[in-house]
Amino acid sequence: MLPAGRRAALPEAEAGTAPGAAASRRAMAGPALWRALRGARGRGPAAAGGSWGWGGPRPRPDKYGGVSVELAELRRPRRRERAAFGRWLRASVAQWQQEGRVAVWLHVPILRSGLAAVAASQGFDFHHAESGSATLTRWLGEGPSRLPAFASHQLGVAGEVQNRLHTSLIFFSPMQTVNGWKFPGGLSNPGEDIGDTAVREVFEETGIKSEFKSILSIRQQHKHPGAFGKSDMYIICRLQPSSFTINFCQQECLRCEWMDLDELARTKHATPITSNVAKLLLYGYREGFDKIDITMREFPAVYTGLFYKLYHRELPESYRNIT
Numbered sequence: 258m259l260p261a262g263r264r265a266a267l268p269e270a271e272a273g274t275a276p277g278a279a280a281s282r283r284a285m286a287g288p289a290l291w292r293a294l295r296g297a298r299g300r301g302p303a304a305a306g307g308s309w310g311w312g313g314p315r316p317r318p319d320k321y322g323g324v325s326v327e328l329a330e331l332r333r334p335r336r337r338e339r340a341a342f343g344r345w346l347r348a349s350v351a352q353w354q355q356e357g358r359v360a361v362w363l364h365v366p367i368l369r370s371g372l373a374a375v376a377a378s379q380g381f382d383f384h385h386a387e388s389g390s391a392t393l394t395r396w397l398g399e400g401p402s403r404l405p406a407f408a409s410h411q412l413g414v415a416g417e418v419q420n421r422l423h424t425s426l427i428f429f430s431p432m433q434t435v436n437g438w439k440f441p442g443g444l445s446n447p448g449e450d451i452g453d454t455a456v457r458e459v460f461e462e463t464g465i466k467s468e469f470k471s472i473l474s475i476r477q478q479h480k481h482p483g484a485f486g487k488s489d490m491y492i493i494c495r496l497q498p499s500s501f502t503i504n505f506c507q508q509e510c511l512r513c514e515w516m517d518l519d520e521l522a523r524t525k526h527a528t529p530i531t532s533n534v535a536k537l538l539l540y541g542y543r544e545g546f547d548k549i550d551i552t553m554r555e556f557p558a559v560y561t562g563l564f565y566k567l568y569h570r571e572l573p574e575s576y577r578n579i580t
């Protein structure tokens with residue numbers, strides 16, 4: 258079996274264990290890799306990691322012509338790990354360049370963050386960090402990097418809930434930059450549907466139970482304060498309540514009440530979004546919600562077993578059935 262450090266520098270398909278294949282593998286590896294694996298003191302492949310107990314990770318090719326390396330696969334840290342990793346990385350990158358790979362994705366566990374510094378010294382940069390791991394990348398292809406940037410927006414969702422008297426549930430928040438009546442809402446959790454965020458946030462902040470009906474409005478704002486330098490997408494949904502007694506969250510809310518839609522559309526003590534959505538709702542209430550609702554349909558995704566939600570204005574049956 259190949260030494261782990263040596264195996265790591267090979268693409269998956271080449272990292273086999275066939276007896277007698279070492280020489281041809283060495284030839285495939287190229288001089289840069291072999292020199293690096295021998296190390297400064299010329300002790301052969303083991304010097305790149307094995308003698309220091311550094312196992313070396315297994316690179317995985319991706320469908321875009323890049324390669325992904327998971328450093329969580331390394332055994333526990335050993336003495337002089339950074340130096341071994343540095344040599345391994347330099348040699349591996351040289352080989353990946355020879356093979357025509359366009360990019361490297363390096364996933365670094367937070368407890369091995371020192372390796373991120375080593376990678377940075379070889380032209381890697383942070384792509385994103387999440388849940389105990391940072392991902393660094395280096396573009397190897399021609400011209401400027403074509404790698405997609407990480408998430409550009411945060412998503413907030415609010416719920417507009419109307420009771421039987423057509424009064425809207427709104428609250429006054431002491432926490433936010435602009436004080437004024439607004440619809441209850443908050444940030445979406447990872448993997449959470451838009452409607453589910455609205456229902457959850459309305460319940461958490463006001464104690465009112467409800468069901469998702471439609472999307473009313475979408476706001477996009479760049480350089481949003483509180484979005485960590487990202488843009489903010491804020492979606493307001495129309496919800497139908499199934500309980501009516503307010504029990505609001507004291508941390509996020511100063512006052513919470515049902516307000517007549519007409520009054521809400523006219524009050525100066527509401528954010529512009531709230532006022533505009535109130536006017537939209539008045540229109541929907543008088544002319545029919547089909548004039549304002551953006552409804553949701555679910556479809557199977559091309560990926561097996563997954564589904565997605567498609568939001569659009571109501572489509573007449575005769576148009577839905579066009580094939």
Ligand SMILES: [Mg+2]
Pocket residue numbers: 441442443444458462509
């Ligand atoms: Mg909130």
